[in-house]
Amino acid sequence: MSFWQLNYRSSSLKFNAVPEWWDEYINYDALKKTIYQLEKQQVGLADSTRDLRDLEANEETALMGHVRHTDTDSLFVPLLDRELKKICVFYESQERELLGEVAQLERLAQQQEEAGPDAGHQYMDPDVDTEEEDEDDEGDEFNTMSPPISRDHTRSPSRRPGRRHARSLSSAAGGPSGNITSMVAPPTVWTAKNNYAMDVQLLFKRRITNLYLSVTSLRSYIELNYSGFRKILKKYDKVTENSLQDHYIHDVVEQAPPFSQASKNRIAAAANLLIQLYARCVTRGDIQAAQRQLKLHQREHIAWERDTVWRQMIGDARRGQANGGAPGTLVAEEEKGLVSVRTRVGHLRVTTKQLYLLIAVLVFVVLLNVHTVEGVEANRCLAVLVFATIMWATEAIPLFVTAILVPLLLVCLRVIRQQDDSGEKVRLSTPDATKYIFSVMFSPTIMLLIGGFTIASALSKTAIDRVLITKVLSLAGTRPSVVLLAFMAVACFASMWISNVAAPTLCFSLIQPILRTLPPKSKFAPCLIIGIALAANIGGQSSPISSPQNLIALAAMDPPLDWASWFAVALPVSGISILLIWALLLVSYRPARSPDGEGDIVIRPIRAARERFTLKQYWVSLVCLVTIGLWCFENRLENIVGDMGIIAIIPIVAFFSTGVLKKEDFEQFLWTVVFLAMGGIALGKGVTSSGLLDVMDEDIRSIIQDLSLYKVVLVLSVIVLVVSTFISHTIASVLLVPIAKEVGSHMPGHRENLLIFLTGLLCSTGMGMPVSGFPNQTAANQEDDMGQLYLSNVDFLKNGVPASVVAMLVVATVGFLLAQAIGYVYYGILERS
Structure with missing residues (x-):
């Protein structure tokens, strides 16, 4: 699993835990695996003799046969109880020792203060070796930068010098212990400038800092484990369709010593006392300076936010790079040299x-x-x-x-x-x-692309995409054919708004619960994966911002097509293509059949999200709807907004200024796609302004002069399909849109906008190979639990090629007729006499 694809719940625990205490935290990953095992047992797919290993010991608890919803609690709660007991035992020992040390340090500080700044003749303990003291001081200096915790869960040896110094200071003072209740007027050992006083100040500074780090680490230990229990129970309820979280958190976890309010108050009081001691001994009574200096040494807390689709895709790319690449990934494998020649300076490899x-x-x-x-x-x-x-x-x-x-x-x-x-x-x-x-x-088209990225990130960051999609998928039921169609429709729809680059990443994460519970060797898994990929490709033609090729086509139109007109053609074309490809996959895979040939498989239904919409989610939804509405009616608002690129600024300002998105999210946009589109626009302008298209015009006219408009459309469709199958869809549009424009400009009625529009739609139909577009590349990289790829090149040749031909014919027939109608009805956009 890639860096950004790690479950953000377990990652928050991993990156914020104290390394020396790692074995004492809740075992989130093991509990999560147990939940998935219970999920398999619920649908009766796991071996009845398969055992669940206890999380701590090597004891085994057999899960026999099918597990009903009422039985999962009795299997899962004991595992939670063991984790809670482990945490309680560790916490109580740590708290007892820490609070004792804090109290001891308070007494020593009071004794040293009473001894005064001139007790230097009693400073050194004659029983302590000077050389050993120097070595211990070095160790103590080192430990001011990290929590003084050892792997046997006791105080680190680095604290012992502080204790020896403290005992010597105590014997030197010889006074009774007392409480620090107020700041003592100077002169004191904390304000004096002699060597002895400065040594004492440095000694207590180190000692207080170490204790403060230990106290804050223990407080973080409580918070992380509480979060771990809450989130693992939320996952358990979601996967097994139970409602254990509220009861176990309130009646069990919050009653345990580490998580009770009394325990939190004791830790908070210890931390506050150490801040006061630091202010008294080091910062001359300045509490704010003491807090600021102590926090400099504190372990940084990593705030693990919800990923956006762009981060997940970057994680995919990094994973491919780290693993040397895999078939179908964007990061290629390390290539072997075609030619290796020995030279005086070494081997030359090409x-x-x-x-x-x-x-x-x-x-x-x-x-x-x-x-x-x-x-x-x-x-x-x-x-x-x-x-x-x-x-x-x-x-x-x-x-x-x-x-x-x-x-x-x-x-x-x-x-x-x-x-x-x-x-x-x-x-x-x-x-x-x-x-x-x-x-x-940097045209308005590029701004439109960036606006599309912003909308996609906001929908992903606030989980609106998942909420809406899971609500739709929860209605699909358990029939494989219906579930397949539902996922294909969702992938197509998601591609319209979060781009056909990002939609597959989201959809492939949503199908994991289904894939986990399918029988081994089930045909439904590869059928579902390739169905999502093909549908995402089709979704790439559905809206102007769903793919860069659409934006390149829009940039070449004069005047550009408005969104309403685009939808009037693209939505029927996409819908018909999805239905035909769905029928093709059902015939090809027969996904409903069980692997053993006995009966049909039953799909575990997707469960709709229970969370209610938050104010932030309503805000994001409102901004997105307003922006899309303005895009649809941009032609009627041209005197106000000027262009669709200006409208694209609205979501950028709305989301980044209100904190919905942050600077890091902006940095994670697919800027490579932006620059690719910019280079394509530049090349198109160069081909036009240089006169190259004028030179090519004669050759083009000689080819098409005897062809009717529809025959030209058919020839263009075949050319675009072949080119977009083997190279990037965006690059295909960069190369072919100028040609389509030139061909259309010399046809009767000036049909350049018609051919440009159809070319943009056709670029999304090239999906016959694993490398044909990002959705196919992502699908080709999907693996099962054993690391085996779900899809092979045969799957794409057997299903992707026919699907491409079907989609191309739909564009060349239904799309052509609708585009013709739009041209005659709406503003004369596609045909200009």
Whole structure:
């Protein structure tokens, strides 16, 4: 499990626990595994002879046969009781010793104060070896930076020097003990400047700091274990559909010594007393300075917040990098050298990517020096286009790096042209080309993409996506065919609002309870996983912000399509495609059949979230609905908002200014996708302004001049499907949208917006291979409990290729007819006479 995919409950415990006390905390991970075992027993899928190991000892408790809901408490509560007893025994011993030391230190401070600042002749204890004292001082100095706790759960030996010094100081003082109730007027040992007084001040500073760290560590121990009990019981109730949490927390946990109010008060009083002692002995009575200095040495508490989908995906990428990659991951495996040549300086190894890079550079240099098309700018732009295409198709370097390289090449090669006052296109200088290319790169379309990322993060951070999705899925029942359709519909819908890059990450986490309780070798598991991936791909065409290819298509339209018109075409197309692909998967997998061929499997129903909507969730929902509503009617509000990119600023300001999202969430956005889209827009403008499309126009017209509009649509559909199957959907749109625009501009009625729209929709239909889009890549990396992949390349060829063809035909028929109708009915957007 990746860093960001770790369950945030157990991670909070792991990262905030005192390492030396690790074995004394609640065993959250073991209890969680027990819950999942009980879940399997409830549906009768685990072996009746399988045993649950006790969390502490090696005793075994057999779970025989099926487990009813009423039986799970009797099996789980004893495990909780053992954990609670372990915590109570450890806490009581630690509290007793700590409070004793605090009281002793208070007495010693009072005695030392009464002895006065001139007791230096009695300072050294004659029984203590000087060399040993020096060594102990070094150890004590070290331990001022960390809690003085040893693995045998007693006070660390580093405290002993403090005790020896304290005893010597006590014998020197010779006065009775007393309570510290008020600050004593100077002169005292705490304000004097002689050597003896300064040594005493340093000694007590170390001693108080160590004790304060121990007290705060014990207080953190109480809080973490209480949180552990509360959260493991919440998970238990959710998975087993019981209601144990309230009873056990209030009637058992909160009555135990560590968690009672009396215990908390004693620890708080000890901490306050140490702050007062520190203020008296070190900071001249300044309580605030004492608190500030003591907290500098305190262990930092890691606040483990709910993940966003972007963090989870970054975790996936890191996991692939850490593990050397896996089939279907975005992070490629370490490549073996194609050629290894021994030289004087060592072995020279050429990898596949290095070979692709070399080929791309050679082709680029050749095209720059060979006259291929008319015009210097067009010829150079062709070289840039071919170079970028090879780099994107082979991923010789990361996709976003190639995208960033595009404006560099366009400017340095002086590819950009613009019309002058006389109407003739002239070549721009590099400063003017730089201003132009950067002005078009950060367009309103890019702002729309960032606004989409913001909405996705807010929905994920506040768990609105999970709440709504689980409520819908809870209605799906237990029939495999209905559950499959429900998940596909949810994946498609989620892709509309949190992008088809993020939706699979969410959906694959939601199906884990189902996958855990399926019979081994069940066909439903791979069917469900590939169904979600294919549906997420289809969802990529459903809304303008669901995928970068849609935004690139919108940026190329003149005038751009509004959201209402997009939905009028895309939603029927997506819905029909989902239903047809669902039927295809049912025929291909027959997922309802049990692996042994006897009867049908029963799916464990998804349980809707019980939590009520919070004020923050209502706020996020309101902002999202208002933003989407404004996007839908942007054409009617153009005089007010100007463009959809301006509307995208609303959720950014609303969520980051109110604390719903934080700076760390902004940093986790998929900025590589943003730069990829920016590079694609720059390349499209370069191809247009350089005159390359004008040069290509004659060839294009010679191909399509005898074809009808619908035949052009069919030819374009096949081309887009093939290209988007083997390379990124975003890159396919970058390369093909300008061509579609040029083809449409020279057809009767100026059909460029129609062909651009269909091209954007068609880019999402390329899903026949494991590498065809992020949803497929994520699905190909899903593993079972034994580390075996659910899907193989055969699954994608057998189901992904037919699904791609089906989806392409739906766009080319239903989508074409609806787009035609939209063009005639709404504002003449798609057809301009």
